[in-house]
Amino acid sequence: MEKYVGVDVGGTNLKFGIFLSDGQLIKKWSIVTDYSDHGIHMWKQICEEINKNIEKKDLRGIGIGIPGPVLENGFVEVCVNLDLHNFNPASVLKEYFPDVEIAVVNDANAAALGEQWKGSGQGYRSIGMVTLGTGVGGAIIIDGKLCCGANGLSGEIGHIRVNSDEKEECTCGGVGCVDQIASATGIVRYAKKLLMENDAESSLRMKEEFTAEDVINAAKAGDNVAEHIINHCMKYLAKALAAAAYIADPEVFIIGGGVSNAGQYLIDIIQESFNTYITLSKKKALIIKASLGNDAGIYGAAKTVIG
Ligand SMILES: [Zn+2]
Numbered sequence: 001m002e003k004y005v006g007v008d009v010g011g012t013n014l015k016f017g018i019f020l021s022d023g024q025l026i027k028k029w030s031i032v033t034d035y036s037d038h039g040i041h042m043w044k045q046i047c048e049e050i051n052k053n054i055e056k057k058d059l060r061g062i063g064i065g066i067p068g069p070v071l072e073n074g075f076v077e078v079c080v081n082l083d084l085h086n087f088n089p090a091s092v093l094k095e096y097f098p099d100v101e102i103a104v105v106n107d108a109n110a111a112a113l114g115e116q117w118k119g120s121g122q123g124y125r126s127i128g129m130v131t132l133g134t135g136v137g138g139a140i141i142i143d144g145k146l147c148c149g150a151n152g153l154s155g156e157i158g159h160i161r162v163n164s165d166e167k168e169e170c171t172c173g174g175v176g177c178v179d180q181i182a183s184a185t186g187i188v189r190y191a192k193k194l195l196m197e198n199d200a201e202s203s204l205r206m207k208e209e210f211t212a213e214d215v216i217n218a219a220k221a222g223d224n225v226a227e228h229i230i231n232h233c234m235k236y237l238a239k240a241l242a243a244a245a246y247i248a249d250p251e252v253f254i255i256g257g258g259v260s261n262a263g264q265y266l267i268d269i270i271q272e273s274f275n276t277y278i279t280l281s282k283k284k285a286l287i288i289k290a291s292l293g294n295d296a297g298i299y300g301a302a303k304t305v306i307g
Contacts, residue, residue, distance in 0.1 A: 001020065002058065003018055003020065004021065004060055005054065005059070005062045005063070007050075008110065009064060009107070010067060010107070011067065012032070013032060014030060014042070014045060014049070016030065016031075016049055019306065021060075023117060027053065029049075031045060033082070035082045038084065042082075043096075047093070059097070060100065061305025064093070064102070064104050065109075065111075066105070066107060067080075067107045068106070069152025070104050070109075070148075074089065075088050076104070089102075101305050103304035104304075108131060108138055108155065109146050110298075111137075111256060111296035111297050111300055112129035112141055112296075112300065113146060114295070115127070115291070115296050118299050119291040120291040121141075121252065125142075126248070126249065126250040126252075127253075127254060128245070128252070129155070130255055130257075131255075131260075132257040132258070133257035135158055135183050136177075138244075139154075140154060140155040140244070141250070158240075159172045159177045159178075159179060160240040162178045162236045162239045162240050163180070164176055166180060166181075178237055178240040181232075181237075182233050184212035187229065187259070190229055190233055191204060194225065202224070202226060203223050204226060212258075213259075215230065216266065220265055230266070231273075234266065234270050237270060239273075241253050242274055242278055245284075249285070250285055251285060251286065256296060260289050260290055264289070267288065270287045271286070271287040
């Protein structure tokens with residue numbers, strides 16, 4: 001039976017999924033990424049895992065999602081969190097699997113493709129995807145086609161500048177990116193700043209350390225300070241989504257990543273704020289929650305070779 005593999009390369013884990021041509025996921029697993037020695041071990045890990053789990057005669061294609069900009073020819077200049085530079089994943093894997101189709105895709109783009117194929121983006125032709133995790137990732141699909149752009153920047157919604165008052169530098173080298181305020185890291189950072197600046201009563205003060213999830217839960221429970229924090233951070237996200245909407249005009253924005261587990265509560269806040277920024281048309285893009293969770297990347301990677 002023809003089988004396809006989707007691989008999601010992450011700084012912590014390598015995730016694998018084996019798919020049939022109709023998109024049925026028949027097995028998934030993950031292992032810890034060993035990216036020492038310029039990735040030599042990582043490629044070996046990937047190939048060994050595939051060989052262990054799938055018979056060579058059945059294997060038709062391998063799609064691989066990479067956490068960094070992928071140029072049109074498949075070349076990757078840098079993966080910051082893996083400390084890998086200047087490589088072509090397809091040509092590395094071709095050495096191990098000469099007769100198998102190999103495709104390379106940026107990981108956020110893979111998540112968008114996955115959600116459109118088998119997740120909450122089904123039925124939509126144009127999609128904006130945003131992942132709210134440690135940072136803010138993004139991708140744009142217009143009329144069924146992934147926008148890759150000239151420099152791998154297309155869909156990098158996280159680095160749209162939205163806050164001119166920001167003083168600290170973003171991981172991208174810029175200042176005032178939405179990544180700095182709407183990511184899990186950004187929510188906690190803004191919460192700490194606000195709690196330092198005033199002495200308003202808040203359940204967040206009971207904890208020495210708290211996460212973005214704690215802030216969201218406090219907001220849901222009616223904590224005024226936490227509510228203000230979430231509204232503030234999501235307002236900036238909505239501002240960036242509005243900027244993206246005026247360029248790409250997708251039918252939906254899909255919100256994924258750990259922060260999106262907050263569910264409809266968060267989606268409603270983003271939608272309400274987003275609507276206020278879109279004034280040129282009555283019809284606004286729908287904000288919806290991603291549905292594939294951590295599996296979006298393996299689905300999307302596999303889709304690139306299933307076609
Ligand atoms: Zn940035």
